[in-house]
Amino acid sequence: MTVQRQSNTLIIIPAYNEEESIFAVVDHLRKHYPQFDYVIINDGSKDRTSEICHYHDFNIIDLPVNLGLSGAVQTGFKYANQLGYEHALQFDADGQHLPEYIELMVSELEQGNDCVIGSRFVTQARNRSLRMLGNTLISWTIKLTTGQTISDPTSGMRIFNKELIKTFATQVNYTPEPDTISYLLRQGKKVKEVQVTMQERQAGQSYLTLTRSLQYMLHMFISILLVQSFRKRSL
Amino acid sequence: MIALLQSILLVVAFITVFVMLHNIRKSNIKIEDSIFWFLFSFILLFFAIFPQVIIWFSKVLGFESPANFVFLTMIFLLIVNQYRMMKKVASLDIKLKELIQVIAIRDRKQ
Numbered sequence: 001m002t003v004q005r006q007s008n009t010l011i012i013i014p015a016y017n018e019e020e021s022i023f024a025v026v027d028h029l030r031k032h033y034p035q036f037d038y039v040i041i042n043d044g045s046k047d048r049t050s051e052i053c054h055y056h057d058f059n060i061i062d063l064p065v066n067l068g069l070s071g072a073v074q075t076g077f078k079y080a081n082q083l084g085y086e087h088a089l090q091f092d093a094d095g096q097h098l099p100e101y102i103e104l105m106v107s108e109l110e111q112g113n114d115c116v117i118g119s120r121f122v123t124q125a126r127n128r129s130l131r132m133l134g135n136t137l138i139s140w141t142i143k144l145t146t147g148q149t150i151s152d153p154t155s156g157m158r159i160f161n162k163e164l165i166k167t168f169a170t171q172v173n174y175t176p177e178p179d180t181i182s183y184l185l186r187q188g189k190k191v192k193e194v195q196v197t198m199q200e201r202q203a204g205q206s207y208l209t210l211t212r213s214l215q216y217m218l219h220m221f222i223s224i225l226l227v228q229s230f231r232k233r234s235l
Numbered sequence: 236m237i238a239l240l241q242s243i244l245l246v247v248a249f250i251t252v253f254v255m256l257h258n259i260r261k262s263n264i265k266i267e268d269s270i271f272w273f274l275f276s277f278i279l280l281f282f283a284i285f286p287q288v289i290i291w292f293s294k295v296l297g298f299e300s301p302a303n304f305v306f307l308t309m310i311f312l313l314i315v316n317q318y319r320m321m322k323k324v325a326s327l328d329i330k331l332k333e334l335i336q337v338i339a340i341r342d343r344k345q
Contacts, residue, residue, distance in 0.1 A: 064337035065330040172262040179266065222273050223266050230256040 003059070008086040009106055009159075011038040012076030014069060015093035019047040021201075022093050026058050033099050039079055040093070043072040070175040074168065077160075081169035088168075089159040090176055094201040097157045101196040105159045108192050114164055115184060117150065118157030119193035134217055138178050141224045146185040151193060153178035164189070167235060179223035186228060187235045237286050240302055244283035248276040271319065275312055282308075 011029065015022055022040070029038055039059050042050045044066035053060040061075060073090055080088040087109055091097050097118065105116045126132045138153045158176070160168065164184070168174045174183075185191055255269040282289055282305060293304040 065333045173259060173266050175266075219267055219270055222270055226252075226273065227256065227259055227266055227269070230260065232260050 003083065005037060005083045005085065007035055007037040009036045009102070010076070010080045010083070010085040010088045011036050011091045011099075011102070012073060012080065012088055013038060013040045013091050013093050014043060014072040014076065015040055015045060015049050016043040016066070016069075016072070017045045017047045017049060018093040019045075019049050019052060021095045022049055023052055023056065025093055025095050026053070027056070029099055030058075033102065036089075036102060037085070038091075039076055041072045041075050043067055043069070070177070073176045074174075077165055077169040080165050085165060086162050087159055088165045090156060092156055092201075096198050096201050098197060098199065101157075101194065102159075104194055105157075108194055109159055109161055112190065113192040114161050114189040115181070115191045116159045117152060117155050117181070117191065117193045118159075118196035118198075119150075119152035119155050120196065120198055121151040122193050122195040124195065131213075134213060137217065138220050138224070141221060142178065142182045142185070145224055145228065146182055148185050148191070150178075150181060150185075150191065153181055155198075157196065157198075163235070173231070177220070179220055179228060182224045183228045183231060184235075186231075187233050189235065237290070237301060240305065241283045241286055244279045244305070248279040248283065251276040251279070271316060275316075278308070278312070 013026065018025075026038065026040065029036070037059075039061060040053055042053065042060055042062045044063050050060065050062050061079065063072060063075065067075070076090070077088060087106055089102060089105065091099075101118050105118060108116045120126075121135075126136060135152065135154050139150055142148065142150050142153055156176070158181075168176075174180050181191060251272055255264075255272045258264045259266060259269060286301070289301045289304055292298075293301045296304065298304045298307075
């Protein structure tokens with residue numbers, strides 16, 4: 001591999017059809033946060049995402065076929081694992097996540113946490129919408145099964161330490177979803193939340209339609225309430 | 236008769252859940268692939284616990300025996316699963332084709 005590791009922290013940016021926002025997001029990171037390495041995982045986009053990244057010489061991995069979010073993020077973890085990064089952060093390509101908070105998340109991780117979540121609701125209250133209802137329900141389910149409070153389990157802004165990078169890179173059922181967070185808690189891993197602000201998505205379409213949301217909720221409930229109790233403690 | 240059917244449904248439901256959890260423990264399957272089977276078990280369990288529901292449905296729909304209604308439900312669920320499998324195989328087929336093409340073209344370019 002000719003790629004060099006220049007930082008201890010890798011920012012993993014999964015991107016599927018993000019031509020409108022990818023340049024702004026990555027350019028901002030490169031200009032203002034050069035202390036972090038980043039990698040874009042293009043999940044078989046059908047638009048100009050890949051072309052734009054190559055044109056600007058961004059660090060990009062192109063998946064030849066669409067793997068879905070879990071597969072794309074796992075590619076990032078495999079890359080992080082192979083290059084020996086200490087921390088890996090999952091970061092959205094649509095401009096929702098703000099890089100101002102990365103430093104804080106890294107320092108929390110260095111204080112002995114295994115996973116740090118950039119949460120919208122540690123100190124701030126949830127607004128009441130259908131979407132937040134889902135978030136609240138998952139939060140309750142995690143509280144019920146692990147006794148711990150995760151106020152924003154669906155936040156996609158998460159950073160993991162070296163041990164978890166290896167686990168996420170190599171194991172099957174470690175998807176970047178709330179049920180994995182509940183599984184980490186069950187295994188006694190330290191998960192900490194820090195308050196962050198998120199923006200509305202800057203461009204592109206939300207993946208979650210109503211049917212998909214219902215499917216997602218069903219999946220999370222069955223997984224958190226039933227499946228995770230019977231999984232091996234492998235960590 | 237109905238008591239025997241109930242116990243069979245109960246046993247099958249528990250075996251299904253056990254097999255799925257075992258496969259997840261072994262990392263043989265993804266959790267999302269098991270969701271259908273948990274729902275399947277849940278339906279069987281529901282029938283086992285509330286046989287009145289089966290009896291009521293068979294009467295309303297004109298089945299000769301409640302067991303027939305259970306069979307039809309099972310066949311329906313199997314067809315649903317068959318459809319899901321067909322979609323999965325089709326998508327794998329398309330992805331495999333694209334992957335082969337990408338690799339072949341990349342080889343030629345180098």
